Amino acid sequence: MLFEPITLRSLTIPNRVWMSPMCQYSAAQDGPEAGVPNDWHLVHLATRAVGGAGLILVEATSVSPEGRISPSDLGLWNDRQAEAFTRITSLLTAHGAVPGIQLAHAGRKASTDLPWRGGKPLPAERGGWQPVAPSPVPFDDDHPTPAELTVDEIKRVVDDFARAAERALRAGFQVVEVHGAHGYLIHEFLSPHSNHRTDAYGGPFENRIRLALEVVDAVRAVWPDDLPVFFRVSATDWLPDGQGWTPDDTVRLAKELLARGVDLLDTSTGGIAPRVSIPTGPGYQVPFAARVRTETGLPTAAVGEITDPHQAEEILTSGRADAVLLGRELLRNPYWPHHAARALGARSNWPDQYSRA
Numbered sequence: 001m002l003f004e005p006i007t008l009r010s011l012t013i014p015n016r017v018w019m020s021p022m023c024q025y026s027a028a029q030d031g032p033e034a035g036v037p038n039d040w041h042l043v044h045l046a047t048r049a050v051g052g053a054g055l056i057l058v059e060a061t062s063v064s065p066e067g068r069i070s071p072s073d074l075g076l077w078n079d080r081q082a083e084a085f086t087r088i089t090s091l092l093t094a095h096g097a098v099p100g101i102q103l104a105h106a107g108r109k110a111s112t113d114l115p116w117r118g119g120k121p122l123p124a125e126r127g128g129w130q131p132v133a134p135s136p137v138p139f140d141d142d143h144p145t146p147a148e149l150t151v152d153e154i155k156r157v158v159d160d161f162a163r164a165a166e167r168a169l170r171a172g173f174q175v176v177e178v179h180g181a182h183g184y185l186i187h188e189f190l191s192p193h194s195n196h197r198t199d200a201y202g203g204p205f206e207n208r209i210r211l212a213l214e215v216v217d218a219v220r221a222v223w224p225d226d227l228p229v230f231f232r233v234s235a236t237d238w239l240p241d242g243q244g245w246t247p248d249d250t251v252r253l254a255k256e257l258l259a260r261g262v263d264l265l266d267t268s269t270g271g272i273a274p275r276v277s278i279p280t281g282p283g284y285q286v287p288f289a290a291r292v293r294t295e296t297g298l299p300t301a302a303v304g305e306i307t308d309p310h311q312a313e314e315i316l317t318s319g320r321a322d323a324v325l326l327g328r329e330l331l332r333n334p335y336w337p338h339h340a341a342r343a344l345g346a347r348s349n350w351p352d353q354y355s356r357a
Contacts, residue, residue: 001316002309003346005054006323008263008299010226011174013098013323015054016316017337019045020303020327021102021177021232023059025072025114029127035062035075036084045088048330049097050351052337056097057230057325058088060104060179063160067105067185070112070119071127076103077160082167089172096349100175102232103164103219105157107185108133108146108194134189134211135196140274154201154211157185162218169223176223177230178215182271186212187234190253191245191272209253213260220261228263230301235288237272244272247288251295258298265292265300266325280304283311290320301325309340 003015026040027033045056062068062075075081089099111128112119121143122128132153133146149157165176180186188194189211195202201210212231220229233253237244254265267289270278278284285304293300302321306312312324329336341348350357 002313003341008228011228013054016323017053018055018323018325019048019053019057019330020325021057021059022327025070027072027074029071036081037074037088042088046091047334049092049095051334053097055100056092058101060102063103063105063164066129069106070114076164076167082171085171099173101168101173102177102179103161104179105185107188108139109183137194158214158218161215162222165219166222175228177232179232180212181232181234181268191237193244193272216260230264230266231257231262232266234269234271235267236269238270238276238278254292254296254298258296265298267300268303286315286320309343313344
């Protein structure tokens with residue numbers, strides 16, 4: 001089943017081994033090339049297409065300069081960035097993969113240094129900027145207090161997502177994913193841990209999901225009816241009861257997303273708070289994907305410590321998800337899908353140039 005195609009709307013993805021969006025922090029930081037994909041991104045992404053992944057989801061790509069996690073993030077806030085993506089989408093398509101992209105805003109976790117330099121918040125004198133959030137609550141003790149977004153600024157964020165989706169379509173992407181997970185802006189609105197507002201965007205569940213639904217509606221309005229929209233969620237904050245977003249909340253949100261034309265829930269967890277105890281292990285996030293799929297009918301993709309072909313196959317055949325997303329495993333081994341097909345006795349479409357291997 002791992003190598004059976006799946007059709008979402010009119011789009012058929014050739015298999016169910018997908019590449020999870022993973023930031024590379026490798027774009028130019030300023031000038032006309034800021035946020036523009038370069039040769040690193042081309043080779044990195046195309047290698048996974050040659051390796052057999054059916055869908056390649058490009059890393060969290062910011063919808064505005066202030067929405068970047070780091071100054072080296074990719075962006076889609078201007079046409080130069082969109083133009084540069086076209087050679088990547090063309091190459092992915094040529095090698096049989098479906099090109100997708102995750103659109104994101106980092107919120108209060110923006111303006112940080114590169115991970116291999118420690119990932120600490122960047123002050124203005126080192127190229128940093130003022131992060132924004134639903135409430136003036138810093139992510140951690142060493143993070144700056146974010147500026148609370150006004151209602152007009154929230155509307156601009158929604159519009160930024162829509163404009164970025166339009167550019168993604170022009171760039172040749174066939175799947176767009178809204179990033180609502182991992183403690184970034186949309187997740188910050190969802191979770192009562194970070195959202196302390198008292199207006200229409202805070203307080204009860206219906207208010208806290210308002211931004212997520214407005215972004216989805218805006219993206220869906222500009223995205224073709226025959227192409228799918230995904231949403232990535234952190235299904236739990238892993239915080240004590242009453243302090244954060246919960247699996248029950250995720251099921252409720254999934255029903256709303258399904259009604260608004262979202263085609264698949266990319267089901268991850270965590271990221272809203274530092275130093276949280278998470279019981280990791282092989283497939284530890286799969287139960288959250290399974291529950292959403294069972295209780296809502298919304299297709300899901302499972303992600304997190306999926307490394308073995310038989311493990312991935314069982315996730316699908318047991319009905320717990322419709323696809324699997326690989327992250328670190330595809331960094332270690334870009335050709336994992338081909339090896340998995342061999343292990344499962346499925347057909348593997350190695351490029352002709354590599355057939356001798």
